[in-house]
Amino acid sequence: MTIETATDVFEEHRPVLLGVAYRMLGRLADAEDVVQEAWLRWSGADRSGVREPRGFLVRVTTRLAIDRLRQIKSRGEMYVGPWLPEPCVTDFGDAVPDTAERAVLADSVSLAVLVILESLSPLERAVFVLREAFGYPYAEIATMLERQEAAVRQLAGRARKHVDERRPRYDVDPAQRRDLTEGILAAAVNGDLEGLMALLAPDVRLVGDSGGKSRAPLRVLETSAKVARFLKGAARKGIPDASFRFLELNGGPALLALSGNKPDSVLQLDVADGRVQSVYVIRNPDKLRSLAALA
Known part of the structure; x- marks a missing residue:
């Protein structure tokens, strides 16, 4: 795979990678840093054995985002006043034509949900984002995170219960x-x-x-x-x-x-x-x- 082709493949999947990183971190600057680091790893990797570039890149991005979350000290201790995510433009346009899919994506990036995700552990947050926002199967998430599928299902259940208990029911019109x-x-x-x-x-x-x-x-x-x-x-x-x-x-x-x-x-x-x-x-x-x- 040439450098030019590698760049094209990465740019094709950049929106998904940025979407994962932003939902994980709640700040565009952090998300962009993570995606840039994912590019460096992709461009320097031996890609000859990579059959599914998207899966490979989402895995790298998710792990980098988890590392970034673990490095950040508690925002509640560092931040002056209430914390909200950095606002993100989300005009899906024709890229997401299905109404149900648009609703899921919109909900997963809403301010209310992102604030709730702040209280999850990095692993719980990763599993929730990959499963609820992007629909990845448990087995694939387990591979990405190097965990047993049963453990991933437990993380997903805890995260979903936590979010559902705290997520208000709002009209979306x-x-x-x-x-x-x-x-x-x-x-x-x-x-x-x-x-x-x-x-x-x-x-x-x-x-x-x-x-x-x-x-x-x-x-x-x-x-x-x-x-x-x-x-x-x-x-x-x-x-x-x-x-x-x-x-x-x-x-x-x-x-x-x-x-x-x-x-x-x-x-x-x-x-x-x-x-x-x-x-x-x-x-x-x-x-x-x-x-x-x-x-």
Whole structure:
């Protein structure tokens, strides 16, 4: 296999590798580093005996991601305030035409699920991602991780139970989520506290991620009154030279706020029964760099 052919094969599978690494790590920069290391190993390997390049590359990427997870100290100890994944553009386009498959992929990369995955062990997280998001058979996952199939099934069962117990049941209608996002934005900008509270569930939660590098709540806000007051206050303070645009992030509609041509914040909602159940606000500038090209 020539270097050119090796490059072509790797680039063909890069989206899958990046998808695995991002779900494992929750940060695009880490995922890209892992995929780059996978390329170095692929380009320097003896590929003559590799019959299934995709399986080989997913195995290498998964093991590298596990190693990276084990090297990272607890984010809860290092991070200032609540932690959210780095937002990721997920416009699947025509590449994933099947509605059911799109729903699975969107759910596996949602902010709510990625936050839950943070509490799994690296091996549990790897098994969950490979099985639930990408549909790999247990036997193949066992080969990738050099574990017995029975052990992999146990890991998968524990991970699935953990996620199912903590995963809220939200509506996934993107049109409804966008309509509510537009309503939240309009009510906040107009200082309409009652209008905000009418859109929020009584037990709504707002999670703000600033990493201590910009202004955002350092604790999770709960109840419609507290969340509405925060949103109204944030809109009143305003963003210099503000503009807004909608895009698909982490499998659902999100609002990107720009200050001039620079990303300032991302707002995304989880919705159930026609009302907002969770509000995610990402303001850590390190996590918004990948969106600068969209400004």
